[in-house]
Amino acid sequence: MRDVIVVGCGPGGSAVAKYLASKGYDVVVYEKRQEIGAPKRCGEGISISGLEKLNLELPSYCIRQKINGALVYAPNGKCVEIDYGGNAGYIVERKVFDKWLAEEAVRAGAKIQAKTYIKEVVKENGKVVGVKGEFLGEEFTERCRVLVAADGIESKISRLAGLNTTINPWLVDSGFQFEMVGIDIPDPKKIYLYFGNKVAKRGYVWIFPKGKDVANVGIGIFGRSEKSAREYLTEFIESREELRKGSILEVNAGGIPVGGLLRKMTLDNFLVVGDAAHQVNPIHGGGMFEAQFAAKIAAEVIDESLQKGDTSDKQLDKYNREWWRQRGNHLRKVEKLREVVEKLSDDDFNFL
Numbered sequence: 001m002r003d004v005i006v007v008g009c010g011p012g013g014s015a016v017a018k019y020l021a022s023k024g025y026d027v028v029v030y031e032k033r034q035e036i037g038a039p040k041r042c043g044e045g046i047s048i049s050g051l052e053k054l055n056l057e058l059p060s061y062c063i064r065q066k067i068n069g070a071l072v073y074a075p076n077g078k079c080v081e082i083d084y085g086g087n088a089g090y091i092v093e094r095k096v097f098d099k100w101l102a103e104e105a106v107r108a109g110a111k112i113q114a115k116t117y118i119k120e121v122v123k124e125n126g127k128v129v130g131v132k133g134e135f136l137g138e139e140f141t142e143r144c145r146v147l148v149a150a151d152g153i154e155s156k157i158s159r160l161a162g163l164n165t166t167i168n169p170w171l172v173d174s175g176f177q178f179e180m181v182g183i184d185i186p187d188p189k190k191i192y193l194y195f196g197n198k199v200a201k202r203g204y205v206w207i208f209p210k211g212k213d214v215a216n217v218g219i220g221i222f223g224r225s226e227k228s229a230r231e232y233l234t235e236f237i238e239s240r241e242e243l244r245k246g247s248i249l250e251v252n253a254g255g256i257p258v259g260g261l262l263r264k265m266t267l268d269n270f271l272v273v274g275d276a277a278h279q280v281n282p283i284h285g286g287g288m289f290e291a292q293f294a295a296k297i298a299a300e301v302i303d304e305s306l307q308k309g310d311t312s313d314k315q316l317d318k319y320n321r322e323w324w325r326q327r328g329n330h331l332r333k334v335e336k337l338r339e340v341v342e343k344l345s346d347d348d349f350n351f352l
Contacts, residue, residue, distance in 0.1 A: 003306060008030075008157075009098070027105075027109070031116060033114060038095045041252055044094050045067070046286075050288075051090075054292050054296070065090065066189060067190065069189070071187075075195065091209060153172075153255050163270065172257055174256070175254050177253070178218070178233070191206065191209070200220070201232070203222065203285075256280065256285040257278040266316040268316075269316075274290070275291065279293075282337075
């Protein structure tokens with residue numbers, strides 16, 4: 001019998017495991033991918049202020065590029081420069097960053113196992129009591145006092161547990177990205193953002209530098225646009241000589257929840273964090289900070305519940321209340337802002 005089983009070893013899953021393991025609980029994390037952090041589905045940017053709120057000090061080997069500002073382009077090509085006067089964020093290497101987070105969880109006392117497919121959530125009397133899974137062809141069953149789903153936007157585990165995490169398709173953006181090398185980047189310490197309905201419907205194109213001639217060049221758009229995200233991005237790249245001449249080292253794609261925040265994220269002996277709970281900033285689609293922020297709240301509530309010997313939905317409901325108080329209400333306001341922004345015409349963007 002484990003105290004806690006976590007499914008999914010992204011930033012949220014690692015953060016839950018690290019916190020609870022440091023408190024002395026028996027925690028295991030199962031990750032379906034054969035390598036933690038790969039393939040990435042992320043632009044890889046995170047703010048220093050966010051890291052400070054999480055009390056995370058990154059080792060230098062996780063950081064590809066320090067960022068001190070942004071260049072924001074309107075549809076007509078006019079640019080607004082944002083300069084923070086110092087480093088305000090990093091472009092990290094997710095393959096390295098996620099592994100470091102996992103390593104830190106293990107050092108705190110958690111156990112982590114990759115390439116482990118959780119096939120079933122075990123229930124007794126309608127309550128979650130464990131999982132059935134498979135590791136390298138060997139099947140196993142394991143019981144736990146609390147199960148945490150941190151398995152991404154698809155969150156099969158939440159559905160198996162009986163939690164409704166259905167999201168309106170209109171609230172899922174389509175993301176597509178190339179990691180490119182051999183391109184021209186005027187200032188590698190700036191990120192580049194391009195707006196406009198012809199460039200990226202209900203979204204934007206980004207260039208996040210990872211060095212003097214390397215960058216993530218990606219796009220997030222309304223998932224039901226007339227063209228695919230790949231088509232929009234390809235057209236953008238082909239229109240720019242500084243990008244067109246580059247080589248593609250990596251191709252990334254995935255869905256991005258940009259709304260549909262869950263009021264209920266708990267059941268008896270169960271809760272959900274991160275992309276699986278749609279905990280993403282609706283305006284820019286970033287989820288690394290949100291997942292870890294939610295994970296800390298979730299872990300604190302689980303700790304309190306285990307100490308009381310009560311992991312019922314009623315007890316775990318404190319996670320719902322605290323997350324909405326500390327973060328959810330803010331993100332709901334951001335979602336309303338996104339709803340306004342997505343109605344803007346290109347003329348509106350140019351005027352602003």
